[in-house]
Amino acid sequence: MKLSRVYRLWAPLAASWLLMGTELPLFTIFIARLADPEIQLAAYGSVAFAIALVVEGPIIQLLAASTALCGDGDSFRKVRRFMYVSAAALTLLHVAIAFTPLYEWIARSLLRVPEEIVEPGRLGLQLLTPWTAAIAYRRFHQGVLIRFDRSRLVGIGTVIRLIALVGVLAGGSAWVHFGGAPFPGVAVGATAVSVAVLVEAAFIGWAVRPLVQDRLACTQPTGPPLTRAYFVRFYTPLALTPLLTLIIQPTGSAAMSRMPEAIASLAAWPVVHGLVFLVRSPGFALNEVVVALLREPGSIPALRRFTWLLGTISSAVLLLLAATPLSDFWFGTISGLEDELRTMCSLGILLAILMPTYQALQSWYSGVLVHVRQTRAITEAVAIYVLITVLGLSAGAYWSPWPGLYFAIAVFVLGGVCQTLWLALRARPHLRRLSAAQGEVGAASE
Numbered sequence: 526m527k528l529s530r531v532y533r534l535w536a537p538l539a540a541s542w543l544l545m546g547t548e549l550p551l552f553t554i555f556i557a558r559l560a561d562p563e564i565q566l567a568a569y570g571s572v573a574f575a576i577a578l579v580v581e582g583p584i585i586q587l588l589a590a591s592t593a594l595c596g597d598g599d600s601f602r603k604v605r606r607f608m609y610v611s612a613a614a615l616t617l618l619h620v621a622i623a624f625t626p627l628y629e630w631i632a633r634s635l636l637r638v639p640e641e642i643v644e645p646g647r648l649g650l651q652l653l654t655p656w657t658a659a660i661a662y663r664r665f666h667q668g669v670l671i672r673f674d675r676s677r678l679v680g681i682g683t684v685i686r687l688i689a690l691v692g693v694l695a696g697g698s699a700w701v702h703f704g705g706a707p708f709p710g711v712a713v714g715a716t717a718v719s720v721a722v723l724v725e726a727a728f729i730g731w732a733v734r735p736l737v738q739d740r741l742a743c744t745q746p747t748g749p750p751l752t753r754a755y756f757v758r759f760y761t762p763l764a765l766t767p768l769l770t771l772i773i774q775p776t777g778s779a780a781m782s783r784m785p786e787a788i789a790s791l792a793a794w795p796v797v798h799g800l801v802f803l804v805r806s807p808g809f810a811l812n813e814v815v816v817a818l819l820r821e822p823g824s825i826p827a828l829r830r831f832t833w834l835l836g837t838i839s840s841a842v843l844l845l846l847a848a849t850p851l852s853d854f855w856f857g858t859i860s861g862l863e864d865e866l867r868t869m870c871s872l873g874i875l876l877a878i879l880m881p882t883y884q885a886l887q888s889w890y891s892g893v894l895v896h897v898r899q900t901r902a903i904t905e906a907v908a909i910y911v912l913i914t915v916l917g918l919s920a921g922a923y924w925s926p927w928p929g930l931y932f933a934i935a936v937f938v939l940g941g942v943c944q945t946l947w948l949a950l951r952a953r954p955h956l957r958r959l960s961a962a963q964g965e966v967g968a969a970s971e
Contacts, residue, residue, distance in 0.1 A: 526823040531831045535807075535814045537676040541683040542806035548690060548718065549799025550860065555694040556710035557861040559701060563792040565710030568642045570795020571778040572632060573649030573715060577656050580619045584611050584661040586763035589895055591668025592813045594759070598741045600751040605665065607756065612661035619657055623650040636779040639788055645711045652715035659722040666733040671813050673740060678732045686725035693717035762904035763895070777937070780918035781929030786869075790929035793866050797873040797930065800855070801880055804843045807835055808884035815892025822963050825956065832889040839881030847874040869930055876934045883945040890948035893955055902951035910944035 549570070556565050587608055595601045622628050628650065632643045667679050697713035781790040811832060818824045846852060852874070856867040887906075894902050917936035925932045 526818070526821060526827040528827055528831055530821075531814060531818065531824075531827050534671075534674070534676060534817060535810055535831070537680040538671070538810035538813060539807040540680045542810045543803065544680075544683040544687045546799070546803035546806040547687060548721075549795055550803060551687075551691060551694060552714045552718070553796050553799060553860045553862075555698050556714050559698060559710040559713070562710065562861075563788060563866070564641055565645060565714075566795055567638075567788060567791035568645035569649045569711045569714055570798065571781070571791040572636065572638055572642060572646030573653060573711065574718075574795070575778055576622060576631065576646075576650055577619065577653045580615055580622070581657045581660055583764040584608070584615065584657065585664065586760070586766060587661060588664040588668045588671075589763060589813060589816060590760050591665050592671045592816050593668075593895055593898075594751060594756070595669050595672055595741070601669065601737065601741045603751050603753075603756065607760075608661050608665040612658040615657045615661070616654070619650075619654055623647065623654060636782060638778060638782050638791070642788075642791065645709055648709065649711040649715040652712060653719055655719045655723055659719075659726040663722070663726040663729050666729045668813070669733055669736065669741070670729070671817060673736055674817075675732075675736065678729070682725045682728045682732065685728050686721045689724040690717050690721035693720050759898060759900060762900040762902075765904045766900075766907045776915060776918055777933045780922045781933055783922040784925050784927070784929030784932060786928040786930075789865060789869060790933075793869045793873060793930050794933075796856070796860060796862065796866070796870050797877070797934070800846065800870075800874060801843065801877045804839055804846070805881045805884040807839060808881060808888050811835065811885055811888035812892045812895075815889055816895050819893065819896040819959065825960050825963060828889065828892075832885050836882035836885035839885065840878055843874060843881055844878055847871060847878065869928065873930050873934050876931060877938060879938055880941060883941050886945050887941075887948055890945070890952040893952045893959070894948070897955045897959070899951070899955065903948070905951065906944045906947040909947050910940040913940040913943055 552569065553566065556562060556569070559565065587604075591601075591604055595604055622631065628647050629643070632638055632646060633640075638646065663682070667682070670676060670678050694713060694717045697708060697717065701708055701713070777794070778791060781787060781794065784790065815828055818828060846855060852871040853867065856862050856870045860867075860870075862870065891903050894900060914936050917939065918933060921929070921932040921936065
């Protein structure tokens with residue numbers, strides 16, 4: 526297999542992830558120019574968005590599950606039923622947190638965020654109510670598109686989402702600036718994010734319909750039918766993986782709230798996270814590419830080489846953004862941050878320099894494990910990450926002399942490196958077996 530084959534499937538997905546990665550930077554660009562930017566950025570990125578991500582966690586891996594399992598009509602219908610039930614249950618959980626006193630317990634007692642962030646965070650979380658259901662619907666159907674080599678439509682959907690996001694952000698900001706009702710920045714941003722994901726979900730649902738009718742409806746299972754017990758064994762470790770990872774986001778907020786320069790760190794965190802996520806995002810796209818291509822002969826050397834090239838280039842880009850005048854341009858001219866936050870964000874980016882490389886490697890090893898249906902190993906790796914980061918953040922909350930942002934990023938990087946090493950260890954025997962099998966197939970075809 527040539528690298529060009531990997532690139533053709535990866536490129537539309539990477540473009541989609543890159544466009545999604547622009548959401549937080551765009552949010553920062555608009556909200557930093559409204560009233561109380563430090564409070565509004567902290568309320569959204571460190572409270573509302575962090576909680577919404579945890580609620581969403583169990584359905585994030587529907588993309589990988591539908592890519593791996595939805596090859597026939599029966600499997601498609603069974604996984605789709607799970608998607609609808611999960612989306613409804615998680616939306617009810619979101620409502621219970623956002624609209625009841627449960628939120629106050631989470632924000633004040635559990636996270637212990639500064640008091641001035643509590644109510645803006647609640648408003649942002651309430652406006653993000655459609656988020657989980659829209660993401661579940663979108664990711665499930667995107668997996669079907671990737672399974673049948675329609676990844677270009679995934680990228681188009683993300684472009685539509687981005688246009689909707691910018692439209693609402695620009696409209697809301699203009700309304701505030703030109704004498705309309707003084708909506709807080711978190712309200713403008715959360716509304717924009719909700720509208721954007723709903724628009725994208727509607728497009729993906731429309732785009733996948735011909736494929737469902739023409740291909741899946743008439744495709745019969747090639748092996749044993751998908752059973753509930755098998756799906757639970759396959760998906761439960763996948764669902765736990767992002768859930769455990771995303772729990773770290775509010776845990777990080779809680780720890781930073783107890784460290785020096787709490788409000789500045791909480792305000793800088795979504796800015797740094799947004800830029801790091803943007804640079805890491807091409808690595809996220811690699812996971813489904815590995816799952817889809819490992820079935821083809823000669824894929825392992827090409828995928829391994831592509832992984833290392835992607836990780837190295839991505840980290841080099843982050844280094845360029847952190848250690849050159851591009852840093853001042855990004856955080857100052859584009860993001861509109863004040864000098865204190867600008868300096869804090871620049872050093873935070875430098876501390877995160879390894880994240881893009883280990884993200885590409887994690888997608889490679891996780892894709893191998895999903896392909897061989899050994900998803901428990903992925904959860905083991907995430908459990909190691911969670912253990913290291915929780916212990917590290919807990920220690921920092923009590924004795925760290927450094928600003929919370931710096932300490933938290935250093936802990937996240939340490940946990941991510943250990944997670945990657947465990948994935949490599951667990952995937953190695955399967956890679957050897959797959960390499961041997963692909964070599965036999967290649968020899969037989971000569």
